[in-house]
Amino acid sequence: MKHFKTFKALMLSVALTAMSLVGIPTDGMAKSKFVFANSSPYDTLDPHVIYDVGRVASRLNMYDGLMRWLDNPPKLTPWLAESYNISADGKTYTFKLRKGATFHDGSPVEAKDVVYSIERILALKKGAFSLFSKSIEPGSTKAPDSHTVVFNLKTASSIFLATVPAIHVVNSDLLKSKEVNGDWGGVWLSKNEAGSGSFELTRYDPAIGFQAKRYADHFMGWGDKYLDEIEFRTVKEINSRVLGLMNGDFHGTDGYLPQDQVKRLKADGNMYVLEEESMRIFYSIIHNGRKPFDDVNLRKALSHAFDYDSFIDNILSGSVARNPVPVPNNIWGNPKGEKGYTFDLEKAKAYLAKVKGPIPEITIGALTGYGQTEQAAALLQNGLSKIGVKSKIVSEPWSVASKKMRDEQQMYDMLWLWRSTYYADPNNWVGEMYACDQVGARNNSWYCDPEVDKLLMEARVEPDQAKRAANYEKAAKMVTDDAGGIFVYNTKWFGPYNKKVKGVRFSPIGNAQEMRWVHME
Amino acid sequence: MLESTKFIISKLSRDRTSLVGAFLLIALVLIAIFAPVLAPYPEDVTEFHPPERLFGPSMLHFFGTDRMGSDIFSRMLFGARITIAIAVIAVGVSVLVGVPIGLIAGYNRSWISDGLMRISDIFLAVPQIILAIAIAQTLGPSIENVILALSATYWPFWARLVYAETRSALTETYVEASIALGASPFRVMVFHVLPNISSSIIVRTTIGMGGTILTAAALGFLGLGPPAPSPEWGRTIAESREFLPEAWWYATAPGVAIFLVVMGFNLFGDGLRDILDPRTRRSNDG
Structure with a gap:
């Protein structure tokens, strides 16, 4: 036993010497x-x-x-x-x-x-x-x-x-x-x-x-x-x-971890998690420029075939808020009270019946490594199969998807992704996502509606924020009514940090x- | 032929490890064939139940549920089909391409032989997995492209093997005799050389299956295999990473499945080699 103590002391001193030699700083300095x-x-x-x-x-x-x-x-x-x-x-x-x-x-x-x-x-x-x-x-x-x-x-x-x-x-x-x-x-x-x-x-x-x-x-x-x-x-x-x-x-790390991991970090004694309502909407692009997606009935059918509640409440454990329009809920220019679409297969079928011509197999894009996009794609595919629409999921890395997004021919029929805040102005969302002059650049839906575009262009030059807000609200509502994309939620940010x-x-x-x-x- | 099959079976039945391998492989084939009957929730390959996501193993869900609330056990059974399809087709194509090339290169002693072997050297010089990743990435993620990538990178192994075996067979008396009798090169290659080197090809193919499954799973893991919601095993492991270590069953089930199948092929292949190819027999086998 005594030998053991001596040994421990020896090891400790060796360790301390080694630390001072390699220069591992001790507390204080x-x-x-x-x-x-x-x-x-x-x-x-x-x-x-x-x-x-x-x-x-x-x-x-x-x-x-x-x-x-x-x-x-x-x-x-x-x-x-x-x-x-x-x-x-x-x-x-x-x-x-x-x-x-x-x-x-x-x-x-x-x-x-x-x-x-x-x-x-x-x-x-x-x-x-x-x-x-x-x-x-x-x-x-x-x-x-x-x-x-x-x-x-x-x-x-x-x-x-x-x-x-x-x-x-x-x-x-x-x-x-x-x-x-x-x-x-x-x-x-x-x-x-x-x-x-x-x-x-x-x-x-x-x-x-x-x-x-x-x-x-x-x-x-x-x-x-x-x-x-x-x-x-x-x-x-x-x-x-x-x-x-x-x-x-x-x-610290990014604040958009899967909820299961956020829970794990919250439970850890050395960590705390900051929560903030962010501006980062999750949606699916629909390639409006490609037949038959130029038909509003098909786009509405797609919008009714996604199970929003299941996705938000179960898959994301209710950690995000439904955001049914292409402008985040927490910024001016958001049309308050807009309900958007609900998961309703009967309505989806009714809209589908109005689509003229056959519906080809739909390619749903997702981003490799971003589980949520794949889960949303799978959920949509499941809804579509119930209304008799065939689809296939293509999951590719962001580097590939972001290039395809800029090419009208290569772009997927649909693509799940987020739109983050580059600058806090509604133009960052609906103003770029659905403006004619951004087609192929920051409008990856090939959506160009003259009425919507007029509102957006006016808002881009109008100095009065109240007037601009009215335009963005109207444009966002029109794009939603037009089912320009499938708008799902606005993110909360969960920033995990060391205590x-x-x-x-x-x-x-x-x-x-x-x-x-x-x-x- | 019947005699030799009987001989192989009687030999194998005395080798316990290869029996285990054979058992695993038979189980895999049966599972793949009867997946719709065996699976408690066969619809869960495409059907989801988000409220039931990430449930642990229980009597209802033997291997728990995944991120979409589907039964992992059922999905694994269907995943076996994809695994078998990929392995059999990819290895089959490799054999069909590699064996004739090896035969021709081995029989010929002209520039054709050198040309063919140098091409296969080029393929062998690049690590197989890296070449397969490059091909699958370029062509886009799908089962067909995984098979293509694996076949394109796997055939040189058979070409090399058959080439070496053919070269040594050419010095045998029976080959010299048939050439002296005026048999055509095709006849010599297909009816005299090939049957005599078939045992090495069979052994290489069996062991190669295991390696192919592992590479296919690696491609699936990297997102180059069949896309979601496919129950492919490698992809399932990739999906499960987000939920570790809490949902341990999610990664464990496909991991164990891959392990068992690859082990099955290797054990069975080893056993076959001991019987068919005594030159490279395990030393402890006396």
């Missing part, structure tokens, strides 16, 4: 580091070639925009801009830049950098390009002095301000020095960073993720509690993320992945 497990890989860090939710963390934490969406409900807040001014005709936007903001190399953030950034987006034609392609002409944005930027829009746009946060400002001097063959520094920026954001890049590996350290000179300043380092690591497997959270390897993590600030834009307010206790 530790730098606080937050590790986020992300489901999608960070295959590029260039903020101007991507505009999705899965890779939002690299943009929000290392880059700033003139404006930023904060909190829930989202508020558009001046960020790099100190103030802004909109001309009476709604075409000229003048932003005054904050003084004292600097890039990570210490050089000041100036108007020419903002101009360079928008020109870069327009030239690369990727990422958020489609938001600006119709309204901004290359070369039209001016910098009269080092702290003033003037955007001269082609036509008045009431959504321009809402999309300004997507113009992530890059260090133009640095990028110009890295340019190769007119690539706007694209090759370099895909693996490096040229921002002014709250954190500066320290390590990046497309297969692993990125790490960044706090940028102490950030213009927003820092309180006395902050994170020293952040890491966003790619962990594709849901179970690996959940287990990693439970044993403390990760401190030590404090100060998480959620916004539907970015899903709480901006880390500047977070700290560890």
Whole structure:
């Protein structure tokens, strides 16, 4: 027994020596580091070639925009801009830049950098390009002095301000020095960073993720509690993320885990789960441009053949709210009281009887790795088989599906997916999903109705929000009556965090992945 | 022929491990044939009961229920059909393609032989699963494409084997004799060489079945197999990952099924090899 004690003491001292040798920090002197497990890989860090939710963390934490969406409900807040001014005709936007903001190399953030950034987006034609392609002409944005930027829009746009946060400002001097063959520094920026954001890049590996350290000179300043380092690591497997959270390897992960896993995390003593009503609607695209889906009776039959209650109450354990229209319930422009469709096979059959001509086998698309889309597809297939409509499910990865979505011939007859918040304006949903000028880009339904389009186009230039809201409400109702898609629910966000993590600030834009307010206790 | 079949059966019946293998395979075939009769809820292949989702194993649901509330036991029985279809067709095509190529390459001593063997070398140089993933991904997920991908990547194993066996058979006296008697190359290959190397082909085919099933399940797991709501075993394991470890039965049932079937083919194949191909016999078999 005595020997055993001596042995234990010996082992302990060996372990302690080893720890001090390899430099594992002990409590007190530790730098606080937050590790986020992300489901999608960070295959590029260039903020101007991507505009999705899965890779939002690299943009929000290392880059700033003139404006930023904060909190829930989202508020558009001046960020790099100190103030802004909109001309009476709604075409000229003048932003005054904050003084004292600097890039990570210490050089000041100036108007020419903002101009360079928008020109870069327009030239690369990727990422958020489609938001600006119709309204901004290359070369039209001016910098009269080092702290003033003037955007001269082609036509008045009431959504321009809402999309300004997507113009992530890059260090133009640095990028110009890295340019190769007119690539706007694209090759370099895909693996490096040229921002002014709250954190500066320290390590990046497309297969692993990125790490960044706090940028102490950030213009927003820092309180006395902050994170020293952040890491966003790619962990594709849901179970690996959940287990990693439970044993403390990760401190947070995305808030859209399956409910069964959320329950498991809630029950864990080291975790807590934040709940917020998000703006992320789940729906099925219907290819309105393809026969026989151009027949409203068939689309209505499809809408009545989906078991909404079973899906929401059983498969998702009631964790989401029914959202029967293509605008989230919790934003203005949503037609309140709209009931939408119910699961009713008799009605479905009645509509089906009105469809002229034979109905071919319907291809229902789902996204590999997103169980919900497959379950919704299977549930719809089941409903369809009961009304005598044949269908087959095709499950493909997002990388494949997102390409097919842009091609009228390759697009599936139907496709289950989510529409997240890119900017908090109804235009983000019905205004893009069913607008004629977005067909093949952000309207993947090939839906183009002149009346709906007129409402949407008016709303895009009308400055008065009350009038815009009326238009979006009407348009959303019309698309729903027209069964332009199958609209199912609006998501709640369940953000799981380690108990030590404090100060998480959620916004539907970015899903709480901006880390500047977070700290560890 | 009857004599040799009797001989094989009597030998096999004395080898306990291969009997286990044979039993597993017979069970698999019976299950596949009688799935609609054996399954307590045969409609659950396409029918869902969301309120009953993720129920644990019970007398009502032997292997519990899945994410859509369907009976996993019933689905596994129907999954056996898909597994057998994929394995039999893919291996069958591989044999039909690989054996003639091996025979021709083995019999010929010209550039044709080298050409055919180099092509099969190219296929063998790339790991089979990676090539199969590439093919299935390019063609899109479906049962047909899995079979195609497996056949396209599997035939060189038979071509290689038959090539080597043919080369050694060509030095045998009976082959020399038939050539001396003026038999045509086709006649020599099909009536003299092939029957004498058939035992190695049978052994390779039996063991190859197990490997094929494993690869097919891997493709299904990666989402390249038949799409939802197919009860294919590999796909079921992939679906179950979201619900582990709580719904342990969800992954266990198809996992055990794959394990048993692959083991069945391997044990049976080993037993066959010991009898038919004494050169590579297990050492402990005396």
